[in-house]
Amino acid sequence: MSTSLFTTPFSRICLSILFVLLLGGITPMQAQDRDVDLTLAGVTQSSVEAHIGFLASDLLRGRDTPSDGLRIAADYIAAHFKRHGVQPILPDGYKQPVRLVNVIPADEGTMKVGDRDFNAPEQFLQVAGADVAIDAKTVFVNYGTEDDFDGARLKGKIAVTRGGVEGSSNVREMFIEGRRKAERAEKAGALVLIELYNSPQTSWTVLQFYLNTPRMALEKGEDKAGFPTFWIEDVGNENLKYLRNHKGKANVETRGAVRENLLSENVVGFVEGTDPELKKEYVVYSAHYDHVGVGAPDAEGDSIYNGTRDNAIGTATVLEAAANIAQNPLRRSALFVLFTGEEKGLLGSEWFVANAPVDLKDIVFNFNSDNAGYNNTEVATVVGLNRTTAGPIITDACKQFGLEAIEDPMPRQNLFDRSDQVNFAKAGIPALMYSLGATSFDEEVMKYYHRPADTPTSVDYEYLFKFTKAYVLAGRRIGDMEERPYWTEGDKYYSAGEELYRP
Ligand SMILES: [Zn+2]
Secondary structure, three states: OOOOHHHOOHHHHHHHHHHHHHHHOOOHHHHOOHHHHHHHHHOOHHHHHHHHHHHOOHHHOOOOOOOHHHHHHHHHHHHHHHHOOOEOOEOOEOEEEEEEEEEEOOOEEEEEEOOEEEEEOOOEEEEEOOOOEEEEEEEEOOOOOHHHHOOOOOOOOEEEEEOOOOOOOOHHHHHHHHHHHHHHHHHOOOOEEEEEEOOOOOOHHHHHHHHOOOEEEEOOOOOOOOOOEEEEEOOOOHHHHHHOOOOOEEEEEEEOOEEEEEEEEEEEEEEOOOOOOHHHOEEEEEEEOOOOOEOOOOOOOOOEOOOHHHHHHHHHHHHHHHHHHHHOOOOOEEEEEEEOOHHHOOHHHHHHHHOOOOOHHHEEEEEEEOOOOOOOOOEEEEEOOOOEOOHHHHHHHHHHOOOEEEEOOOHHHOHHHHOOHHHHHHHOOOEEEEEEOOOOOOHHHHOOOOOOOOOHHHOOHHHHHHHHHHHHHHHHHHHHOOOOOOEOOOOOOHHHHHHHHOO
């Protein structure tokens, strides 16, 4: 396939230029830009509408991970790739299996220590492990450090420790250290570990919410429930005083813990670059195609969370870029990746980065397209716009279609680290998040964000069309950049990049 301008039918160029002049109010100089021309020739408003109408239809029931609706969406994406000459790069075609595990914590439990009774989840929570039913003596091992465990006789017993690390009330640290304590307890032959939670940092109610709800994670080859670990509520240190001196037996019983292995898919397409050298470099054009499924009904009784803004439109931008770039390839190679499981905790992208079909150091950029909603149809919100050298290209591409690219207006929301691009950034790969124009999370955005109202009939397609064209144009230009894009100096992920790309 030729990439020369001269193979494009003359009449089509003229027509496109006319379009640009009529619609964009753009100077003839800019209109001669070949990438603008190719974008206009390939991307149509009806194809954007068609993608969204299908992906966000009620039939797909909100594309939960994993679900039949999501599998149908994956087939739709793969069919689109095939139809447009986007190649598979994975051994088995377009789909990359993502192995997940769904962890449902025990929903019932009782604990009896001496004359004290505890119930789950009111007074204690199971942090890890399958259901248990044990009767054993307790042994207090202070903070549960290596030294504390040293010499303690725990075989067949219940290890009891203070929560966390001495001198810290950080809950994150408590989780991390808790896992080490569990390893030590298991090694010492204990049956279970009980930690006394006394951090004022996170309330017990919040902990219940986090720990007592089903959670999905990557299987990561480790398919075990883990060592049974419990946290007892003890902000007043009342239970500590009692348990550290308790010598007798304790009884612990929990019921309802489930661990199920699940399978979902990323969908991955490939277009080889045209430049003999630059084609060894890959730009990843990505979006998550999952949403949150079916949930609580709204006032009208609608319970399908269609996920039009989040993220059928992001998926549509990548599908349009894929068809467009396959038709007229760029100097660099392109990977088009639609992630599963974003809504479950960025799982598809985490899996992809850990199991990428090419060397991570050959991926030079991640152009991720993800959305909450919009409240300004004159802008595109680009989270990370000023963080890489690709920023000016995106600004220009937006301007070409009458949009202003703005940097994240809500830095305190930490949006950059809340979508799939962060998994690339952590690995060092320059990345950003291209989003619909939101200047704040106001009522207009929240009216649709993760709600049944986010339907295909509730969006402004003229705006979405401009938004998609700007993505495709920017994507084309990034793939053709003379110098590969990079983090701006001083960025949080700059050193991760230095580490990854070190020769
Ligand atoms: Zn979402």
